[in-house]
Amino acid sequence: MFILKICIYKFKLNNNTYIKKKFALQDSTKEYEAIIKVLQNAYRKGGTKCLTKELNSQMGEWKKTIIRVAVIGVSGSGKSSFINAMRGIKDPKHKDFAAVGVNECTSEVTEYPHPTHKNLILCDLPGVGTPRFPQDKYLKAVKIDTYDFFIVITHIRFYENDAWLASEISERKKHVYFVRAKVDQDVRQSLEHHGIPADETKKTLREYMQKNVLDCTKKETTVFLVNNYNTREYDFGRLTQTISEDLPLITKKAFILSLSTITSEVLKLKKDMLEKRIFVVAKGSAIAGTELISKLRIKVNHEILQEEVAFYKTQFGIDEHTLKTVCSFLDIHLDELLTSKDGLYTMFSSSIMALINFVFGQLVLRFFGGIAAEPFCRRSLRHILNITYNDALYVNNKLYEKVQNIC
């Protein structure tokens, strides 16, 4: 509910531009372009009002968001076997059986839909650290940033490649589950060769995994011990249960992530539209300048520009009223947002620009009249538009960071 409130809040903030529609895959550019086109058409047809309506009609789409989980780990750790186990496919002749073997079987990312969670796609990734996929090429080759969460499969020891993956993934701040496969083998061998009881082997394995994961991620994390050939054994049931429970949260997070990208697109769209107004506004201000007597025309010219700047701010959702609401959500004071090193520029810059504009405009208008002041108006407006746009992106990022931390 809280997340939904945030969504609605963010939605209001930028003229309700936070809706993702039918993004089957995050890197599916065609669908992405399609949604941007729909938004563009809506905006062209009826401006912000129409755009808002279009986006509103799609509220609640987050449940349909497709979630891609990367099943990742070193070659031979049991990734493909784990996917088969998750999907309940035991027969190697089954058409959807993920190839399993002692050799490296997976050379590219293969996607398998989950049988019950229809919007969950299990991605079988090639093993890391093989001659074909050394560390330095791996992350790019598997498009690591396109997954919504990760299941790291390990076996035998927690290898250097496992440690590297764990820290790379934890940097990305996405959900991750650490799995130790082939526990059946360890239990059997420890008992047969060393007489160690099953419970003791499991305890040792768990502690060993937990310590290694903690060292890499600096976070206490639950680890799951599994046998891919018997899902009733060890932690397999607990793992699937945990994923099912976490899934709504992961979906919302993925949804918000993609919304942030759409928001940036819509802000860009607005900027393009506002840019087209510059010519008209500058002309209008020049015409006013030529029609009126000297003192009055300076005042009118100045007012037209100020009004336009205020319009930019409301269009981008960074007018004072909205910013105050943003600050109360971010739990900071407005001054903090305005004065932080990388903070907002608009409030100051637009007033400085207005002042410069006023002084220069006054001179130009006095000596040369309104028409001469037109290019000057255009340049000032373009400058202010750029600053306002960058500030809007900044606020969007701040909100996105906050929401991401809450998730």
Ligand SMILES: Nc1nc2c(ncn2[C@@H]2O[C@H](COP(=O)(O)OP(=O)(O)O)[C@@H](O)[C@H]2O)c(=O)[nH]1
């Ligand atoms: N005993 C046992 N063997 C497993 C388990 N998981 C995988 N294997 C075996 O480990 C080998 C590599 O498995 P595979 O799924 O192909 O690993 P991948 O390279 O990570 O996809 C195969 O011979 C599997 O049969 C498990 O949980 N228990």
Ligand SMILES: [Mg+2]
């Ligand atoms: Mg495989």
